[in-house]
Structure formats: C-alpha cells, structure tokens
Amino acid sequence: MIKERLTEIKDQLPEYVTLVAVSKTKPAEMVLEAYEAGQRVFGENRAQELAEKHEQLPKDIEWHMIGHLQRNKVKVIAPFVNFIHGIDSSRLLKEVNKQAKNNGRTIDVLLQFHIAQESSKFGFSMEEAEDLLQSELFQSLDHIQIKGVMGMATFTSDSRQVREEFRQLKTYFDQLKSTYFKADPHFKEISMGMSGDYEIALAEGSTMIRIGSSIFGSRN
Ligand SMILES: *Cc1c(COP(=O)(O)O)cnc(C)c1O
Numbered sequence: 268m269i270k271e272r273l274t275e276i277k278d279q280l281p282e283y284v285t286l287v288a289v290s291k292t293k294p295a296e297m298v299l300e301a302y303e304a305g306q307r308v309f310g311e312n313r314a315q316e317l318a319e320k321h322e323q324l325p326k327d328i329e330w331h332m333i334g335h336l337q338r339n340k341v342k343v344i345a346p347f348v349n350f351i352h353g354i355d356s357s358r359l360l361k362e363v364n365k366q367a368k369n370n371g372r373t374i375d376v377l378l379q380f381h382i383a384q385e386s387s388k389f390g391f392s393m394e395e396a397e398d399l400l401q402s403e404l405f406q407s408l409d410h411i412q413i414k415g416v417m418g419m420a421t422f423t424s425d426s427r428q429v430r431e432e433f434r435q436l437k438t439y440f441d442q443l444k445s446t447y448f449k450a451d452p453h454f455k456e457i458s459m460g461m462s463g464d465y466e467i468a469l470a471e472g473s474t475m476i477r478i479g480s481s482i483f484g485s486r487n
Contacts, residue, residue, distance in 0.1 A: 415456030
C-alpha cells in the first residue's frame, strides 16, 4: 500500500523535485516499508521522535526536520540531521550553526517564510529575512548552508488563495536569489506543498514537497 502510494506521487514529479516522506507519529515499521520501496528522504517535526527513528532505522536515510524547532532541541538532532526546513529566527540559525560546528558538520537549512493568513504559522517576513542576510552575524555562520526557502499555505479549500500564497513564496525566493545568492548554486530549493496542496505547489515552482498522510495514511 505504501509502495503504491509512493509510486503514484513520484510519477507526477519532475526529476528536480525532492519528495520528503513525512513519517511523524507513524511507527518505524512504516518508515522501513517506504525505505524498502526505495524512499530515502524522510521528514519529522519533533526532535525527539526524529532522533529515535534515526537510531532505529537504516543509516543511509536522509532526515529532514520540517516543523517548528526550539533552540534547546537543536543539539538532539545536530549530530545527524541533513536538512532543517523551519529556520524562522536569527537566534535559531545561530544555534544550528553552533551545534553543527560542535559536531564537525555543516547542516543544510531553509528560511521559513510566513505566507499563510493564519497567525499560528511561523516564519520570517521579507524584511526580517533581509535584516538577517545583511547582518554581520550571518556572515560569520560557516557551519550552515542556506539552500532556499520554505512555507506553508493556509489550510483552506480555497485553491486560489493557496496558489497566491505559494506564488508569494516563489517571489520571495526569486528576490533573495537575485539579491543575496546570485553566485551561489546551493540556493535553489523551494519547499512547499503537502498532501492537500502539492499539485498547486508544483505548478507554482516547488522543488521539495513534504507529504505525510497521502503516503502513510491519516494521523490521529
Ligand atoms: C505534517 C507536516 C507535513 C505533511 O502533512 P500532510 O498533510 O500529512 O501531507 C508537511 N509539512 C509540515 C511542516 C508538517 O508538519
């Protein structure tokens, strides 16, 4: 079942799009089933759960932290995490850099933007992101690699609104790329799209989709 669902989604993806299989709340056996079907990139939104699954599962899995990350949890995942999608403050980025350095690593990260109507979703405004990118602090962070941007659209059935929000994120990406990352080939990812809205996200330029329930079934 997981294998069929994975195949169905993968068949729709251009070659440059990464599928992050979001396994939060699901048991390690289900991750293994997806792994055996060829999936290698998995996402979780809690540091502790991520660390436990990393411990239990094959070591060639690429683990992505996709949810809101508290600074005091960074050290739990810093030894192994490949990608952190939800960087939403300079203090968090600084902590990720520090813990990556302590582990002799560089961690790939995305800047999360607030694009939804809902006030509960985390993320930078364009102004805040520019303040960070122009700061001396940012210049000194040599154990993180900024790979692009991430955002979550409003949870709504209004697909026009969702499309507008994804389009906004793509505009932010283009602006940052041309202003701060013109000569940086690493800055190329736009993480947007979940089970309910990934088709719209793909049409608006997503390069990473984060899919949970459409692969593993609904969560409680
Ligand atoms: C849970 C989660 C997803 C996946 O959600 P589905 O609707 O199950 O596909 C994607 N991104 C983030 C940040 C999440 O927390």
